[in-house]
Amino acid sequence: MSFKAKIYAVLFLIFGLTGMPVAKASTLVYCSEGSPETFNPQLSTSGTTFDASSRQIYNRLVEFKPGTTEIAPGLAVSWEVSKDGLEYTFNLRQNVRFHNTAYFTPGRPFNADDVLFSFNRQRNPSDPWYSVSGGVYKYYNDMEFNSLIKDVIKLDDYKVKIILSKPDSPFLSNMAMDFSSILSKEYADTMMKAGTPEQLDLKPVGTGPFKFVKYEKDAFIRYQAHPQYWRGKEKIDKLVFAITVDPSVRYARLRAAECHVMAYPLPTDIKSMKHNPSIIVDEQPGLNTAYWAFNIRKPPFDQVKVRQAMNYAINRDAIRDVIFQGTGKIATSVIPPSIWSWQGPDSTYSYNPDRAKTLLAEAGYGDGFVIDLWAMPVQRPYNPNARKMAVLMQQDLSKIGIKANIVTYEWGTYLKKSREGEHQTILLGWTGDNGDPDNFFTPLLSCAAAETGNNRSFWCNQRFDDLISLARIELDQVKRKKLYRLAEVIFKQQAPWLTIAHSVRYQPYLKNVQGLKIDPFGGIYFTGVSLK
Secondary structure, three states, rough: HHHHHHHHHHHHHHHHHOOOOOOOOOOOEEEEEEOOOOOHHOOOOOHHHHHOOOOOOOOOOEEEEOOOOOOOEOOOEEEEEEOOOOEEEEEEOOOOOOOOOOOOOOOOOOOOHHHHHHHHHOOOOOOOOOOHHHHHOOOHHOOOHHHHHHEEEEOOOOOEEEEEEEOOOHHHHHOOOOHOOOOOOHHHHHHHHHOOOHHHHHHOOOEEEOOEEEOOOOEEEEEEEEEOEEEEOOOOOOOEEEEEHHHHHHHHHHOOOOOOOEEOHHHHHHHHHHHOOOEEEEEEEEEEEEEEEOOOOOOOOOHHHHHHHHHOOOOOHHHHHHHHOOOEEEEOOOOOOOOOOOOOOOOOOOOOOOHHHHHHHOOOOOOEEEEEEOOOOOOOOOOOOHHHHHHHHHHHHHOOOOEEEEOOOOOOHHHHHHOOOOOEEEEEEEOOOOOOHHHEEEEEHHHHHHHHHHOOOOOHHHHHHHHHHHHOOOOHHHHHHHHHHHHHHHHHHHOOOOEEEEEEEEEEOOEEEEOOOOOOOOOOOOOOEOOO
């Protein structure tokens, strides 16, 4: 299909879906970057999925104030914490309505039963919902909620107590994350009785600002404003995600006003965008890290000297200049500089091909070897062009006698196969969800995350794990910082990753878009947004 044909196809898509041109104020079109894996955020760790589900459709007990890392009431109006830090009692908001859709009509408002259902599905293997849609609750387990949450108790219809097995410093922040979204137990019961439980995860019902209407994979998602939203109906009547994988095409559609907001611009387009009088570009330091992970279950990456050699072999200065073009910084840490425990620049692994060759020879691989280098098919906040990055890395690796075959898959398949450990090495990254260092260390590098596959290196070091576990229960931030720094010493010595870069976050949109706030966690929210 020609570029012009694609443009006409999208115009037909948008006009046909909304029944009105994109310029009409009640319909906002967002050019998103990919298709969601599911519409249940409990089942995913993908920002693409969260943007399409939890950030538009659902609410959580506590939430982040838009554009900040500050915790605010959500479906809980208030909460109390016991002196020992083990009991959190949430007072629930009343008269909150679930979405009334073409496929489900709610018979009651939100209450404590929905909270119990949403957490018990993830925490209790004997729950009839646990195994539905695969029964893998990646984030819940990666954040160690499976061992942290001892019980969830209904005190009355609008009061719930969560009992922890130990104090947990980032608990409230974690409760504001996407996997803690609240689903409808009534809808779940209806689908289970009908024999179609998987529909709960594919045709969502939430309490959030927008309700789901229709989805076509790799094409579009349609939403409508929830008329009974507890914060008040949104000014946008209809919201359309026009799924557009190619960032150049996204930018062309923004220029042509075929979409009002676009995801993840190319660094090469930022200057042009800023000079376009019809476009606004918001920016802030990204709360993210791009990395290259080595699967230690597959030789030769079971050897630490080989992993260290990979760290010396890659010219990250060239990656920063060519791929990020001034919109990123070299990552010398698991966490970005905007996280409070970051300890400053580190030169442990500066570019040194000769050192890499020496380490390979010491490991018995002086003649080199062949590897697979997996590269993402989509653009992410932490990596604007993984394929091009992989080509640069391929060239660097050839200089030390390693032949790298670049491998990619469709985004959902890429994530699934890598969670199952099919890769040797993989380019991925992470955008923080709550501003706490634990949100990088635990879901990405803990032994629990190695079991679920979110730890793509499958590296499990008990000393490292003990340190980050101690940091979670420590309430003194100075002591927590020391623990994370000790953990990072082990991480760098063991080298399960090469940390590549932290990017700047850019959010382009048309000037007639009002109230859009750039999300520090890399997501997109249309709450409070309107069109002139």
